[in-house]
Amino acid sequence: MYATRFDALFDRGREAVLTGAVQCQVPPVEGGNRWVMSVVMRPDATTAHRIGEITREAMTVAGEEHWPTGTADSSHFTLRALEEHRESVPDGDARVSRYMAALRTAATVAGPVRLTLSGLTLTPGCVMLCAVPSGDGIERLYEAYADALGEDGWLEADFDRNIWYSTLVHFTRPLTNPQAVVDWVGERRELALGQVACRHVELVVYRFNGSRIVMETLDAVSLSHRP
Template identity: 40%
Template sequence: MTTKFDHLFAAAVPRIANGTHQRDELPREGGRWPISVVLRPSPDSTLAHTLDALTQEAAELAGPGHWQTGRLGAAHLTVRALEPRRENIPPDDPAVARYLSALQRATARSTWPVGFRVTGLTLTPGSVMACAEPLDAAADAFSDHLTTELGPDAWFEPERRDIWYLNLLHFTTDIADPSPLINWVATHRTTPIGTTLIPTPDLVRSTHHPGPRPHMHPIPVPA
């Protein structure tokens, strides 16, 4: 059966091959990387270390400058983004207070931990992605509870996301030689990567960390 991950790969390959792939930019007001609810594998878990190693491999193939989103401590599954990005969030922000209250209620209504099986890699027009499947109905149920508890604050992403995934690498610039990256992902399309049990969700925003392994790093909100 063809999956959405298969469709993403098929659509992304020609764009990456001819250099018309998407390129992330540093975060800005009203843009990407907003306050979000995420599920994060424990940095101590085998899966987190496996994803970190795969992220390093992908980065070596893609070349310098791309964001290593799947590195240790940064890898995450996004449940939903809650608003456009805001650069400055006051400590007493009323929207954040509502988000936290809704998250607490949704968490209390849900079964924990939630589990995922990571079944392989794919490409999107803007990233190298690890494909995930829930081990049971708990993850989708939590997402639905969160929508209900957010009420009007669910406006930004009103529908449940139709796939679960962890991005390993976000493209930010040219890929000098895309063929090795495409071939490497193709060989890992159905390579089992591991499982994880996540005990709690997090409300986070992301900050850009430059350096040898640049990435957007999720930090708790409020922080």
């Protein structure tokens, strides 16, 4: 199931890259629907380092003008997006408090999330690291969080998050050597990077630092509990 979806993404991405129709990222803006407040899981340090190394390779092929989202300090797997982009989030924010209360409730039924990193794929806007659930931890967490959020889950109420992934490179302009990018990703479609254990889930906001997107953690919850 997951392999079929990642294959379809690669076909779409290859066509977009080769025709110059890439989806170009721009820095986030107040009220925008990209780089929104989200709940994410970071890989363990060893896996984050491996992902960072692959990201550096991908940047060498794609070009240094793009965004290396998969660096060790920013690689992540998104569980759910929550609201439009906010430039400032005050201490004691009521929505943040509700998001975290729901997350603490959901975390009690999930336990640690494990994913198998099964290879790379290409989309019209990025180079992506594919992840396949090992066990049902992430599905339990996803469903429990949706239930606990209630009306606060409005942003993705009609969105089916049916793949899990970590983006390595976001494109910011048409690629200088599109065929090289297609070939590089194609040769790594089944690149096995092992299994990752995510033991915390975080509420984050995204900020542009002038050269790439970085994450700021607002709060976090442990996934160490085993139901």
